[in-house]
Amino acid sequence: MKGFGRAWLLYGGVVALAAAYMVFQFLDAVVYGVFFYYITRSLHKEGGRIVKMKRVSAVGSLLVVVLPVTLLLTYTLIVAFTDASDFLANTDLPYVSQIKLTASEYAKVADQIDPNDILKSVSTNPDVKKAVQIGFSLIFAFLGVLFRLFLVLVVAYHLLMYGDKARAYVESLVPEEQRTLIRRYFNEADKDLNSVFTGNILMAALTALSASLLLFILNAFAPPTLAIPYPFLLGILTGFSTLIPIAGVAIITLPIVIYLTAQAILQGTLTSDWTFIATVLITMEAIIDAGLGLLFRPLLVGRRINPSLMMYAYIFGPLAFGFMGLLLGPMILVLLMNFLTVVRPEIRGEKI
Numbered sequence: 374m375k376g377f378g379r380a381w382l383l384y385g386g387v388v389a390l391a392a393a394y395m396v397f398q399f400l401d402a403v404v405y406g407v408f409f410y411y412i413t414r415s416l417h418k419e420g421g422r423i424v425k426m427k428r429v430s431a432v433g434s435l436l437v438v439v440l441p442v443t444l445l446l447t448y449t450l451i452v453a454f455t456d457a458s459d460f461l462a463n464t465d466l467p468y469v470s471q472i473k474l475t476a477s478e479y480a481k482v483a484d485q486i487d488p489n490d491i492l493k494s495v496s497t498n499p500d501v502k503k504a505v506q507i508g509f510s511l512i513f514a515f516l517g518v519l520f521r522l523f524l525v526l527v528v529a530y531h532l533l534m535y536g537d538k539a540r541a542y543v544e545s546l547v548p549e550e551q552r553t554l555i556r557r558y559f560n561e562a563d564k565d566l567n568s569v570f571t572g573n574i575l576m577a578a579l580t581a582l583s584a585s586l587l588l589f590i591l592n593a594f595a596p597p598t599l600a601i602p603y604p605f606l607l608g609i610l611t612g613f614s615t616l617i618p619i620a621g622v623a624i625i626t627l628p629i630v631i632y633l634t635a636q637a638i639l640q641g642t643l644t645s646d647w648t649f650i651a652t653v654l655i656t657m658e659a660i661i662d663a664g665l666g667l668l669f670r671p672l673l674v675g676r677r678i679n680p681s682l683m684m685y686a687y688i689f690g691p692l693a694f695g696f697m698g699l700l701l702g703p704m705i706l707v708l709l710m711n712f713l714t715v716v717r718p719e720i721r722g723e724k725i
Contacts, residue, residue, distance in 0.1 A: 401697040402521045406528025408700050410536065411570040413438055417533045431533040435526055445609060452603060558715045565677055565707040570700075572673035573616060579669060580622070581612025584661050591653055596646050599633055601653070611661060616699065622662040630654050678710060 396403060413434040420430035532539075540559060547555050585608025592601050601607065611625045633650045637643040670680075683703065690702015 399521070399524055400701075401695075402524035403528055404697045404701050404704070405525040406532065407566075407704070408570055409435065409438065409525060409529035410532040411567050412574050413529065413533065414567070415571070427534060431530050434533065435529060439526070445606075445613075449606065449610065452606065554716065554719050558711055561715055562707055562711045565711065566704065568677065569683075569703045569707060572670075575673045576665075576670055577612040577615050579612075579673075580615045580661060580665055581609045583665060584608035584611035584622075584625075584657070587656060587660060591649075591656065594649070596642065596649055598640050598642065599636055599646050599649060601629060601633070611657075622657065626654060626657040626662070629657070678706065682706060682710070 416434040416437055417430050420433055421427055424430055424433075544552055544555055544559070585605050588601050588604035588608055592604055595601065607625060607629065611622055614622050614624045630650060630653060633646075633653065634643070637646045637650065683706065686702040686706040687699065688702075690698030690700075690705070692698065694701050
């Protein structure tokens with residue numbers, strides 16, 4: 374019987390490793406799914422009390438978060454493309470006129486090409502074949518991104534729907550005498566993860582509101598030819614930038630300063646307008662980045678985790694795991710700290 378039991382354990386270990394390997398291939402989708410779960414869980418609970426339908430509440434909670442982000446990104450891309458097109462059309466920069474002429478010549482040639490000739494070129498010309506392969510690679514890469522975004526929503530949806538049942542099932546696998554310990558560990562880790570993730574969103578929202586207000590105020594005192602474009606949009610993007618490690622608000626502030634400097638140089642007013650440009654840089658960094666970060670981030674993000682340790686998690690997480698490390702790093706820190714504070718004393722027979 375012992376040998377038969379070991380065979381079953383070996384079988385279970387192999388299956389568990391295979392399952393872990395499959396999950397690891399889509400670890401980023403799982404991590405982002407957990408993040409979306411935490412930031413929509415409160416909405417889901419409140420929605421469930423109103424509509425009395427758990428599925429509708431789960432889908433609605435995800436849409437409340439996903440749709441605004443999608444619309445914001447779409448609007449940002451449209452604004453960037455439109456302004457870039459207007460800038461190139463109205464600015465006589467070196468080589469721009471030559472690029473326009475070349476593009477128009479290619480358009481004339483393209484109008485005269487027979488589709489059958491294109492098919493023949495694809496099959497016979499190696500350069501054309503390579504270009505087509507690159508095009509398909511880009512299409513498949515885009516579809517891969519969409520698939521992973523779909524997985525993120527699927528993971529978040531199922532956690533909203535069945536997260537409590539999954540947790541209860543895991544607790545049932547633990548021996549009876551250890552269930553109190555693992556339940557306490559899950560509870561404490563859940564509180565910290567909720568504090569970290571919802572705190573980040575609250576911090577981003579506060580930063581977006583403050584940055585928008587500050588940019589509108591700065592525009593009121595801006596020189597007539599040096600206004601900051603799209604202050605509300607830039608304020609919202611500043612809020613999102615707080616979720617990006619290390620760089621943060623500087624990702625938005627520096628392009629604004631570079632844009633204003635370039636405008637002042639083109640108009641020949643840099644010597645008189647440099648004080649306004651410096652004011653924009655100093656106020657954005659001092660008030661939005663340093664001020665809000667020092668005053669509110671410790672209160673909103675990970676209040677039970679040492680701020681220095683959380684800072685290292687935000688730095689080393691992305692370095693080790695890429696962009697998803699921004700979320701995975703704090704997750705690992707939370708799980709480790711709760712193991713040290715909840716489980717380790719119990720193992721050593723200490724009073725918690």
